[in-house]
Each structure stands twice: as C-alpha cells, then as structure tokens.
Amino acid sequence: MADQIARRRSVLDGWALPSRAGLASLTNAGTAARFVYRGAPELVGDAFGVSLPTVPLRAHAQSGRAALWLGPDEWLLLSAEADGSTLAVALSSALNGKPAALVDISHRQVGLIVSGSSVEALLNAGCSLDLDMTTFPVGMCTRTLLAKAEIVLWRTAGDTFRIEVARSFAPYIVALLDEAMHGIA
Amino acid sequence: MAGLHRTNGGGRVDRTKRLSFTFDGKAYEGFAGDKLASALLANGVHLVGRSYKYHRPRGILSAGAEEPNALVTVDRGRGRTAPNLRATQVELYDGLVAESQNRWPSLAYDFGAVNSLFSPLLAAGFYYKTFMGPRLLGSNWAWHKIYEPLIRRAAGLGKAPSLPDPDRYANRFAHCDVLVIGAGPAGLAAALAAAEAGARVILCDEQAELGGSLLSEWSVEIDGVPASSWVDEAVRTLAASSRVTLLPRTQAFGYFAQNFVALAERLTDHLGNPDPAAPRERLWQVRAKEVVLATGAIERPIVFPDNDRPGIMLADAARTYVNRYGVRPGLRAVVIAACDSGYAAALDLHRAGTAVAMVIDPRANGDSGLAGSVRAAGIEVQIGATVTATRGSQRVSAVQIGRAGTEGRASTGEWVPCDHVVMAGGWTPSVHLFSQSRGKLAWSDDAQAFLPSAIAPGQAQRSAGACRGVFGVAAALDDGFAAGRAAVGREPLGRTFKVTHDITDFRGIAGSHGAGARGSKAFVDFQHDVTVRDLKLAAQEGFRAIEHVKRYTTTGMATDQGKTSNINALAIVADHLGKPIPEVGLTTFRQPYTPVTFGTIAGASRGDLFDPVRRTPCDAWAQAQGAMFEDVGAWKRAHYFPQAGEDMHTAVARECRTVRSAVGMFDASTLGKIEVVGPDAAEFLERLYINSFQKLGVGRCRYGVLLNEAGFIIDDGVIGRIAADRFHVTTTTGGAARVLHMMEDYAQTEFPDLKVWLTSTTEQWAVIAVQGPRARDVLAPLVDGVDIGATDFPHMSVKAGRICGVDARIFRVSFTGELGFEINVPADFGADVWEAVWREVQKHGGCAYGTESMHVLRAEKGFIIVGQETDGTVTPDDVGLGWATGKGKRDFVGMRSLSRPDMVRSGRKQLVGLLTADPKRVLEEGSQVVEGLRPPAGTPALGHVTSAYWSEALGRSIALALVADGRTRIGTRLNVPMPDGDVAVDVVTPVFLDPKGERLNG
Amino acid sequence: MLLITCPYCCTARPESEFRYSGEAHIARPLEPATVSDDDWAAFLYMRTNPKGLHAERWRHIHGCGRFFNALRNTVTDQILKTYPAGTPRPGLGAPAEGGR
Ligand SMILES: [Zn+2]
DSSP, X not given: OOOOOOOOXXXXXXXXXXXXXXXXXXXXXXXXXXXXXXEOGGGGTTTTSSOOOOSTTBEEEETTEEEEEEETTEEEEEEEGGGHHHHHHHHHHHHTTSSEEEEEOTTTEEEEXXXXXXXXXXXXXXXXXXXXXTTSOTTBEEEEEETTEEEEEEEEXXXXXXXXXXXXXXXXXXXXXXXXXXXXX | OOOTTBOSSOSSSXXXXXXXXXXXXXXXXEEETOBXXXXXXXXXXXOXXXXXXXXXXXXXXXXXXXXXXXXXEEEOSTTOEEEEEETTTOBOOTTEEEEEOXXXXXXXXXXXXXXXXXXXXXXXXXXXXXXXXXXXXXXHHHIXXXXXXXXXXXXXXXXXXXXXXXXXXXXXXEEEEEEEEOOSHHHHHHHXXXXXXXXXXXXXXXXXXXXXXXXXXXXXXXXXEEHHHHHHHHHHHHHTOTTEEEETTEEEEEEETTTEEEEEEEOSTTOSSOOTTSOSEEEEEEEEEEEEEOOOEEEOOOBOTTTTSTTEXXXXXXXXXXXXXXXXXXXEEXXXXXXXXXXXXXHHHHHTXXXXXXXXXXXXXXXXXXXHHHHHTTOOEEETEEEEEEEOSSSOOEEEEEEBOGGGOBOOOOEEEOSEEEEEOOEEEOOHHHHHTTOOEEEETTTTEEXXXXXXXXOOEEEOGGGGTOOSHHHHHHHHHHHHHHHTTSOSXXXXXXXXXXXXXXXXXXXXXXXXXXXXXXEEETTTTEEHHHHHHHHHTTOOSHXXXXXXXXXXXXXXXTTTTHXXXXXXXXXXXXXXXXXXXXXXXXXXXXXXXXXHHHTTOSGGGSSOOBOOTTHHHHHHTTOEEEEETTEEEEEEOOOTTOOHHHHHHHHHHHHHHSOEEEEOTTSEEEXXXXXXXXXXXXXXXXXXXXXXXXXXXXXEEEEOTTSOEEEEEEEEEXXXXXXXXXXXXXXXXXXXXXXHHIIIIIOTTSOOEEEEOTTXXXXXXXXXXXHHHHHTTTEESOOOSTTTSOSSEXXXXXXXXXXXXXXXXXSSSSSEEEEEEEGGGHHHHHHHHHHHHHHTTOEEOOHHHHHHHHHHTTOOOTTTTOOSSOOXXXXXXXXXXXXXXOOOTTTGGGGSXXXXXXXXXXXXXXXXXXXXXXXXXXXXXXXXXXXXXXXXXXXEEEEEEEETTTTEEEEEEEEETGGGGTTOEEEEEETTEEXXXXXXXXXXXXXXXXXXXX | OOEXXXXXXXXXXXXXXXXXXXXXXXXXXXXGGGSOHHHHHHHHHOOOOOSSEEEEEEEXXXXXXXXXXXXXXXXXXXXXXXXXXXXXXXXXXXXXXXXX
C-alpha cells in the first residue's frame, strides 16, 4: 500500500515573478482545475454553472468559474482546484452518452496574471495583437502567440490579463516578460 | 570654447551645457543639443574620414541620415563599439568617444591614399572584373595570397566589434489608426489633423527633436510665430493627447505588406550614462490602418571636378548648422545654387557672419526670387557659371569659376579663395519607403524627380509634402494637414497655414557639370567613390540599364544606398546614352532605409530566450543527479546519468546492464499524448493508423503505426483504450504537434462525419517508465487499487489506478524488451512520484537511465525509432512492420499508396541487423553498405546504417541498417567502407535479443 | 507579415498564427482502393501551382485551430477572401481588390 503521498508542485514553484513598480506585475494564478470541452455547447447544460460563450473569442466568468471560447467547438473551462473532482463528476454525468469530449487538463498548463497600467505595452513586447480596450475588451480571450510560445490570453479587467500557457513553456514566458519589463515605461 | 565657428546666439543648442568629447583621441567641447558633426564643425574640424576606395580626405557633406562621408565609430566600452555611425546623426553627450574610420595610421596621413595613384586600376568594374575573373590578375595563388587580402584590408567600412553585445534590445508590436512617418511640416500637420479627429496616431521621426526642416529655418514664420516656436507648440499639442504616441529618434526603415511598418527607436545612445538595465534600442512593428508618408526630400550635391574636398557641403546642411546648431562651418564661402536653398543658405551664412564670396548659379537662365535679396546683401551673383576645379589638401582652399558651356563642359576662369563651398543641386523626394511598400513611381518632368504614383494593393497610405514633390513650408503644411484629415476619413481640405519667408524653388539640376581636367575626379557616389568617368565607362562598355550600371560601378550600393547620388548617376547615364531618365530606369529601394543594428532585429531572441527550452516535471531531479542532457526538439532530455569517473560509454553500459539484470527508470514525459474522444474515436483511429482499433478491448493497448497519404511511416506509438469512446494515443516526442495537426486535418476536413475530438495531453501527464525484471517489485508498494500481477495486467494493457495517492494511468508496455510499466501521473505530481519510484528502484539495485540507453535497449530488440530507421521514404513492410496492418482493412491513410508499383517492386531497402566481423567495432551511423570490397568511387550503395551501438547484453557491437532486398541477404556478408578500410558485416535479422519475447511477458 | 482573416474567429490575425496546408478543394477519394495508380498519384502529387488566384488551405493553428480556405493571388501575395473548409470556392464579389 502506498504510504507516500505525492504533493502537487507547480512549474512556477521557486520562481521570483517579475514586476515593475507602478507599471506591471506578474503573479501566479495558482493551481486550478481545467477541462477542455469539445462538442456542441448546449450539451453541457447547466452542469458547469456558467454558460459556454458562442460568440467567438469571448469568455464567461462567474463565481470562480470561467468558460473561454477557444474555437467553434472548443472551450477551456476553469475552476478552483478544490472544485475539480466534483466538477469532473458533474460534467461527466451530464455528458454521459452524448457525442462530446471532456478532457481533464488541470496540469497541462499554468495560469499567470499580468496586470498594471502598462500591461498592454508589456504584452505587446511579444504579442502582436492590438490590445487596445476598443479591440480587445474585458472578457475577450484568444489563443495566440507570445513571442515563440502559444498562450491563451484573456482580459479579465481593464489593466489585467490572464495567461494560460503549457507547463513546459511557462519558464520561457516568465523569463520573456521579465525581460520585457525593462522595455516599458 | 573657441568662438570662431559658433554664432553669437540662436539655434536650438543649449549654450549653458558644455559637453566634452574626443575625436581620434583629441579632446573637444560642444553644447547639449549638438550632433557630433555640428560639434566638430564648431571646432573647425572638417576632415572626418577617408573615402572607401581612394582614401581621399572627406568632410561632412550633409546634416542628416543621408550622410555618405562622415562615418565614425563610437566606442562605449567593451562590446559596445558601433561602427559606421553617421556623425550627422550621433547626438553629443559628455564623454563621447568617436573615431574616424578607413584610415591608417591616421586620418591626416593615410597610407591607403596611395590608392589614388593607382586609381586607373580601380576604375568602374574593378571589383566586378576582379571577382568575376581572378585570373586577370595572375594565378590563383596570387589572388588568394596577395590581391584578395589587400582588397579586403583596403575595403570595408569600420570594424565589427568582436565581443558579445552586452546591451538589451526591446520589441513592441503596435497598432494605430494613422502612422505618420516624418515630423517635418507635412508630418506635424498630418499628425495634428489626425489627432484632432481623435484617432490613434503614431508620429515618428529619425531626429532627436521633432520638427524636421522647420528646425533649420531662421526667418520663416508660421501663423505669426517663428517656425521653431510653432514646432514647439505643435509638439505640445500632440503630446497632450493620450491617443498620440510621439517617437523621436525613431527611424522607419521597412514598409511591408498591409501597412506593416518597422521602426527602430534609439533609446540610450544619446546618453552619457545610461541605465545599464535599460534597452538600447526598440524595434516597433506597427500595423497602421493608414500611413502618411511625410519623409521629405534630400538635397543633391552638384557634380563638379574634385567636389569631395572637406569643407564642401550641401546648402541645406549649411543652413542647418548655422540656424539650428549655431555653427559657422566656414569663414569664407562660395555658394553654388541651382535652386532657392542655395540662395537661402547664402543669406543665412551672411547673417551669421560668414563672408559669402560669391553665389554661382549654374543654370543658364537661373532666376531665383531670392537673387535680389542676395545681391542686396552685397553678395555677387553669377548666373550660368559653375566650378571647374577645386584646391586644398585636407580642406578646400579655393574654387575655380567657369562659364557653364554646352553639354556640361565649363570653360576655366578665376580662382576664388574660400574654406567652405555650399552646393544646392536641387532636391530629390524621399520615396524610399513608398517604393518599399511596392508603390509605383513615375517620373515627373515638372519636378525633375520620381514621385509616388500608384499605391500598391493592400496598402492604405498617402504621401504628403516634399516626398511627393510638394515643396515649401506653406505647401507642405497644407498638404500634410489635408493628408492627415483624409487618413481619418474627413474631407481633405481643412486649413491654410500662413507662412512668411517661404522658399518654393527646389527643382535644381541633375547630372554632371564637367569631369574636369585629367587627374581630377567629379564624384557622384561619395561613399563608394564612383565618379562621372566611371559611369560613362560603364555606359561605353555596354551597360544600358541602371540596375546593371549600379552593379558594375557599385554606385548606390554603399550603406547610404545612394541617397545623395542616385539621381545624379541616373542623369549622367541617361545623358550619355541620349535617353530620357525614365527610360534608363530606377534602382530598387530596399529595407532598411538606414542601417539597423542586429540587436534591434534580434530583440529578446538570444541566449536563454532565443527559443523556449522545455523541461519535464522530473527534470530538476535529473539535474541534481548530474545527468547529461540532449536536445530533442525544444525538450531537454536526460541523455545519460554518469556516476563518478564514468564517461558516456561506461555510464550507458552500466545503465543497460542494470535494466536487463534488475530495473531502470526512465523519464518518458516528453512523449506526445493525444486524448481521442467521442463515439467514433475507434473508427477515427482505424482510418488513421494502419492497425485495427475497433476490436481493441477497453484496457488494452496496441502499437500504432501512422503513415502519410503517400504510404510512408511518419510516426508510431502505443495507443491505449481507456473507455469505449476514449483512447490515450502516444506519439514520438518530436512528432507530437505534427500528429495532432494531421489528426485535426482529417477530423475537420476529410472525415467531418465522425464524432471525434482531439485534445493534446502531452503536458498533462508526467510519464515514468519502469523497466526490467524487478519492475513489478518496484511498483508494488506504491500502487493502490490496481492489480499489477502478470495474469491480471498482461503486456500491452492499461489500467487506471493510484500511485503515491494520486490518480494515474498505468501502462504495461515495454520499449526495452523487459517487463515494463509506464506510469502516467498528472504533471504536477510527477516530481514526487518520480522520487518515490526512485527510492524503490534503489532498493532493487536499479538505476535511472537516459535516452542513450533507451536507444541501445530498443535496438537490441530491433524496435525502430521514427526518424532514425525511417526517413520519409520507408513503408511498414520495409521495416518489418507489415504484421501490424489490420487484417481486412479497406482503407487507412496511406493504404492505397502501399500498392503503387514503386512500393511493391523488388529492390526496396529493408531493415536488417548487421554484426561486424570484429565484434568490438561499432559502426558509424549513416555509413554506407556495399557488396564488394574497396568499391570504386561512384559505386551505388545498397543502403546505410541507421543505428549502431555497443550492446552490453550481447557483449559486442550491433547495428540496424536499411539495405536493398535486405531480408533476402540475411546470412550473407557485406561491407561498410570506411576511411581506415572496409568493415565486414554479416546480415542478420534485426532482433538481437530474446526474439520470442519471454522477458517482456514475464 | 500578412494579415489573414479567420472565418471562424471573424477577425484578421497575423500570419504567424496560421499554418499553410497546400492547395484546397482536393478531396480524398472516398474509396481509395478503387482509384487507379495514375489517379492516385495525381491526387497525391499533382497541383495546379497557378500564377494568380490560388485556392489554398490554411489552419488557424495558434488560434481557433480550424482549417479554412483562402483565395490568394500568388502574384501580389494578397489574400482576397477566406471561407470555411468544405464550402465551394466562392467568386470574388465587389470589394476584393485594392486597399481597404
Ligand atoms: Zn480562428
């Protein structure tokens, strides 16, 4: 019988996340439960508690849960880590026998919060999208590139974005944003 | 400070802030706001460089980015040496250290100037002829030992620093409604108009101060205030808007499709003591809805004999030095004015206290509106005259005046002493960026210039002001304002600026005014030392198109890309050929407009940030153990784990021995993983892989082989059925992204009828392989709720269970031929589970092994590695995997191709094993396999060695190879020719160990 | 860098988010086994490679992940229209040429 219990270790453990006073800061979004849902959005019903956006590039968030449109049949579902197993059961039973795919990817990627008055300039060091509030408003999300790594970028507030990045690319993203901190004013 | 060359007041330098600097080791002083060029001129220094080919003394020709002569190296300390900077652009700071270039031993006494004596040898086409036909100069020996080194030493501009660049470079992607390039009158007015409408505006200018030509005006007033004050007010207005980004010191250097423009911003080079952490430069990658090009115009030199002596300068530059920097370049000037800017320069110099000896207008009917004012100032004006010769060794000392005759020849006349010659040959609109944007240019007889004509499709832009031939302050302001309004969709007319003391005639003349007496040189391209004679020689030798003349003479091919010389060169060639200019053509304008540092283009992409480096959850442990790593794609994988005193060979031998005799653990986390889910998941895999999946039971695994549509193996991996509608597909490490892309392609476009969805789970799982006879003993104490016994958990099966308290997918699979498991745990648990397994492995005398041992162990079993045994031309049958093909399948990707004639012919290369006659000899991977001994050169090979290792288990070397008709050659002897002689090899089946698989079924 | 309008995201994105995937409207035969060697070879390898308008496949690989088709002028490198995979090649309506 197993007498040693493994602990969860984030790839960001031990990283000093960079910030520049008054301009921008990077923080760890912390562990989370994550699922990729693929299929027709209506099949999920109320099981997630937050409706899946059908407008492209939009996220719905409420009470600690969020559904991010990644593609016409693909959503990223985010929730608190503690919530993960109950949510998995609820979603699986709602989707039982239905033509859809639910995959737990809680450990596949990590979340980073980037915020500050110069957050757009910071991200635009590596992200070629127009991040102006008129073209990338609060609630918009997209998969895109940050320099040489793929990320999901989600604007959660005027001066705050959440980055979701695959585990092994997280150190690169942190180092890149650390470098980019020197280039903002 | 020596007052001789400073005006008494005025200008935009701060006379209260003195800055010291050195040039070629000598100390000087300047003012804040000076450029290196203006500060040198203020100190009476005109000789600043030696020319490229003839090493002639050269001075400062211009006051801007077009400068061909005054190239300097600025040394900011270790690794921070920047060569080929234009002294006209280098901002002065306290402590600046600048050096001249292209001279030895010193600027004043340059040894290379003897090149001038050999100048007939260096005429047009010298380099061309030399490089194209070295035998012209004698034997190849002489070429390599004498001529090439000589030419290389003599040529070249500046020296590249040898140390790594210690600076930091930033990048910024930006978007705007209107990008205005150039902040002269047209650009400022355009930005004001666009900003007024609330648009997002970026205004960039190469100079430290916005204002462009307005900064060089003395008497012009705009809307009742001096031009200089009007600029300050305009900049204040723009800066006050949060929607406007002002970018001084920012050169737009590249204009690409769909209004994508690259800008280089200089951030710290103008500072004496910059923050070492701050970026030196920033690359802006701007996507603009509209672009307003307000890039102005560049004044042309006048082509007369020996027109390159220090002290000879463009009129616009002279006005800039006097009016903007408060510097008198000379004490006694001769002005050659083919347009108004020459007359204006005469007036400005006169007002600033320079004696203007004479204004010469080479136009036969030269008639400037300013001639009257010049005469009124007591300055002699000669119409229809030109300069026929100049004197002065390191500085012009006199010019000879002659009457302009027919065909540019001039009769000789009186010598006029002077230390400063000012030339106004007319203005060339700066259409470089317009042309880069693929816009079409058209020759305008009226402007005597190429002007923007048709805008390229996909670009949304307009040109305004002098760059489209609209000259003069008032016209440029009005034109710019209208362009700014139009760019934001407003009706173009808006505002008329009231301007006084404006000048309007900028057309001038182009071409040659006489090649001069024998021994003199009339320069066209100053930086590449191209003369009138060179151009005529090229035309005589049969070059008709300007692109050919350019390559033959190298005119316009220097770092300045001929900004001051192209139109003169064109006019001279056209004149010589008796053709109109547009028929001779125009050379292409290329990015970058001015040289851009490598650092700016590289940005953060260097060192650790050059590319993402991917590490697994178990990586820290491996590092702590002292593992050696190898790159596999972007991943770092533990290659082997050397213990004290071990080299790679001994470490790998020990690791292999330990796995076969006890147990080893291996980090397989980088394997690609795709979760294939949906009611049609099995059917989907059935259509993609060569294997059958419909009947694969839940909890069972299959080794899948994936082909491309052409029938060739592109990937492989174990596929486990987790549930009726859910498969856990593994791919090779390098193939993960490619396979997912291919699967998406088929799911979306070829088989949209199937209800199946794909999700990458590569990084969701940490994968720990435990392999060896003791593998089960290692796992037993760690797992929970799962029976891993041989009966209940046979080879090629998968179970969900718990290990170290966390949910896991446990595979019973083997890539070593031993009893083996691959434990998949959620990645964040990977490090802890790895350590727990490690503790158990140690109890059983086991070890951790790396990718090298993994390769050896699988080769002993004849397992292929995609990309090593396959190269994109290999079918399943070629590598003995025909057995994997699902029985009775009607179709899968690549199946139809397998029956094409070439795929079933005899003679295909097949996978075999090779055993060297000398068991100690390990073959080299990639070496060729042939039939006979000592094959003559050109003998076709039968195949090649794909893998070769020392096998500890067999106590000898082993190899895998692809050999034509290999399976029929089993039992025969072939040869592998090597530099030290043929290596005899026996062809055997590719499974070297345990062909019955008794070990892995244990 | 080109801008490409993804018909699923309904927005223009930089070329770097996309991957080119060859000529469009080449359907995989439904019954490959019945296809002759020559026809199969043509399916595998023969492409039109036109000078001018070319219907081609792209994937918004670093975006929504969808494959779609585009009409691109191979002379000017302009993408004149994008449309979902599986829909027929469209004609070029009014506002295709020119700047904006
Ligand atoms: Zn998309």
